[in-house]
Amino acid sequence: MSKCTLQPAPGVWVQTSNLWDINSVVIAGTGPEPTATVVVDPAWFPEEIAELQALAAATPAGRATHVLFTHGDYDHVVGWQDFPGSTLIAHPRAARRDAAATEQHIAALDRRNGTVRPRPYRYAPAAAFTSPASLDLGGETILFFPAPGHQADGLFAVLPQRHLLVAGDYLSDEEFPFIYDSLAHYRSTLLLARELCQKYGIEQEIPGHGHIAASSAEIEYRIRTDLDYLDRLEAAVAQAKVDGLDVRQAIDRLQDFTFRGEPISGLAAAHADNIRLLYGEKVEE
Numbered sequence: 001m002s003k004c005t006l007q008p009a010p011g012v013w014v015q016t017s018n019l020w021d022i023n024s025v026v027i028a029g030t031g032p033e034p035t036a037t038v039v040v041d042p043a044w045f046p047e048e049i050a051e052l053q054a055l056a057a058a059t060p061a062g063r064a065t066h067v068l069f070t071h072g073d074y075d076h077v078v079g080w081q082d083f084p085g086s087t088l089i090a091h092p093r094a095a096r097r098d099a100a101a102t103e104q105h106i107a108a109l110d111r112r113n114g115t116v117r118p119r120p121y122r123y124a125p126a127a128a129f130t131s132p133a134s135l136d137l138g139g140e141t142i143l144f145f146p147a148p149g150h151q152a153d154g155l156f157a158v159l160p161q162r163h164l165l166v167a168g169d170y171l172s173d174e175e176f177p178f179i180y181d182s183l184a185h186y187r188s189t190l191l192l193a194r195e196l197c198q199k200y201g202i203e204q205e206i207p208g209h210g211h212i213a214a215s216s217a218e219i220e221y222r223i224r225t226d227l228d229y230l231d232r233l234e235a236a237v238a239q240a241k242v243d244g245l246d247v248r249q250a251i252d253r254l255q256d257f258t259f260r261g262e263p264i265s266g267l268a269a270a271h272a273d274n275i276r277l278l279y280g281e282k283v284e285e
């Protein structure tokens with residue numbers, strides 16, 4: 001059993017995994033002729049993926065016609081083979097991920113957890129990926145927007161009629177800005193989120209991990225506090241460089257940083273990775 005399944009809007013189900021509170025989303029068309037059902041980031045344990053299959057099978061389309069990856073990180077791409085005949089949607093760069101590294105990450109975690117899958121996991125071949133700007137669900141449209149910053153291959157999905165944003169690994173109440181791509185891109189993506197919220201009257205935001213933001217005020221709080229962290233981090237690292245600190249010394253100096261008013265201590269390793277990235281070091285998730 002998954003941790004929980006919520007229905008925040010008509011035709012939208014959010015299933016939270018027992019692994020890292022990963023949110024998988026099933027989106028069914030609710031227009032006059034619903035023809036498509038999209039499963040977003042199908043994760044993680046086989047019995048949880050079976051629940052997603054059952055949810056998709058109960059939609060008007062009768063199955064998942066599309067699988068969407070919000071980005072190519074291994075915790076978000078595991079279930080795509082379980083929806084045969086579906087079309088894969090992702091940022092074009094997701095097709096260029098290191099398939100072997102992804103497969104090794106998943107196999108290692110499965111070994112640790114004693115997870116047995118119906119077949120060995122394989123990353124999707126490049127030819128399987130499509131990158132449309134929008135998709136017709138049958139009388140209504142879902143829109144996709146490149147969302148780099150966390151990773152270069154991030155993608156937002158917006159349901160204008162249902163005032164909903166599927167954000168991938170942004171705007172979470174359980175995570176903070178993990179920057180593996182670039183701080184500048186991360187900031188523009190947060191500003192894009194704000195713009196989309198205004199343009200489409202977004203009232204709910206589904207993060208890749210954690211709880212749904214169920215009001216425009218909560219979404220704006222997440223945007224503002226994530227931007228605030230980026231701004232302070234950027235300024236503090238710039239000052240550390242002016243002061244001649246190396247990366248080790250900068251990490252030491254910035255260990256008392258806060259995020260959303262709390263000490264950053266619980267996220268110290270990720271915070272240090274962000275500092276390394278701003279020092280131009282290669283940082284792997």
Ligand SMILES: [Zn+2]
Binds near residue numbers: 073209
């Ligand atoms: Zn993730």
